[in-house]
Amino acid sequence: MPSSDVRKILILRFSSLGDIIMATAMIRCLRKAFPLAQIDMVVRADFLELIENNPHLDRKLTVNRKEGWRGLLRLKRETDRQHYDVIYDAHRSLRTILLMPWLKAETKLYFKKPYFKRALAMTFKLKSLIRGSKRMLERYIEPLESIGVHYDGLGPEVFVPRKEGGADGQKWIGLVPSAQWPGKRWPAENFRRTLEKLLQETHEKFLVFGGPDDHFCEEIVRGLPEERVRNLQGKLTLSQVFEAMTKVKICIANDTGLMHVADALSIPSVLIFGPTNSDMGCLPFHPQSQVLEHNLWCRPCSKNGQAPCIRKERWCLTLTTPQMVVEATQKLLGSLPGKRGA
Secondary structure, rough: OOOOHOEEEEEOOOOOOHHHOOOOHHHHHHHHHOOOEEEEEEHHHHHHHOOOOOOOOOEEEEEEEHHHHHHHHHHHHHHHHOOOEEEEEEOOOHHHHHHHHHOOOOEEEEEOOOOOHHHHHHOOOOOHHHHOOOHHHHHOOOOHHHHHOOOEEEEOOOOOOOOOOOOOOOEEEEEOOOOOOOHHHHOOHHHHHHHHHHHOEEEEEEEOOOOOOHHHHHHHHHHOOOOEEOOOOOOOOOHHHHHHHEEEEEEEEEEOHHHHHHHHHHOOEEOOOOOHHHHHHOOOOOOEEEEEEOOOOOOOOOOOOOOOOOOOOOOHHHHHOOOHHHHHHHHHHHOOOOOOOO
8 A cells, every 4th residue: 555545543452551652652663654544443441541631642532341342333433434544453362353354444464463472481491482582562563564664663652731830850669569460560568678778878769559359559668758658549530640650760560561651751760570471572762771580481471471380489589689779779879870778
């Protein structure tokens, strides 16, 4: 299809937080290739805030998980009215696989998931099959090369509206002890010990991020000085989380969606990988970010950390000590222009 014939493009990527953030590089590259085209995107309703302020998108559509098939039928009727030239399934979930044959477009493109290689790597530990894999944000763009879209070498993006009087500089260190799957969470007591050490060894202030159900955040901050540690767990919407993250200068996180938000805001991170593996495409983009992981024969054991661990000790996570995280954080603090941790 000649690029001059592309007037309307639809992207399907229903979830999740980190995946949608990583897809923002692809959205930007699409806009560069088709500056005059209408570019629309469909996400799950609870993730609309992720793309609401993205200037590269025209229409932001949603599907609601609770609507089931009715929601997908509503989406089909909407896409039929738009007469899209290109529809890109950037998700390849069961719902998008079932939906795509019913959508009308001259060109349909599909994200290529490495199901077979990933299964071999996880089941038979043939890790060489995924070693050196491209970042996920680059892989999102590969199917679009057939219509003239190319990766620009830049990272993901988050667009946070500026609030008058709200910019007071990046003062805080952010802690993200949560993860969607419990198997990816570094022990809460390790986050607590890390926080205690950093409070002793630096003059830094800390923000703790977590969702409504992440009550372990309360145990992490209990008894610590409130003037230096703020627990934001369950108190913020996604948009408010993004705004709070703009005040963070270093992020300490599990392999979870907020690490990609930090990346999109050009915040260096200390990342703790456990059952998942940085070779699976989710490496941070920021060049100063530190990844702490261990080359164990059993890693990776699952795509997103949902598989039960064969060892009660969970070595992939517990071999990373609070002291290692403190040292990595101190190293980043020392590399920030004009700023020191102590």
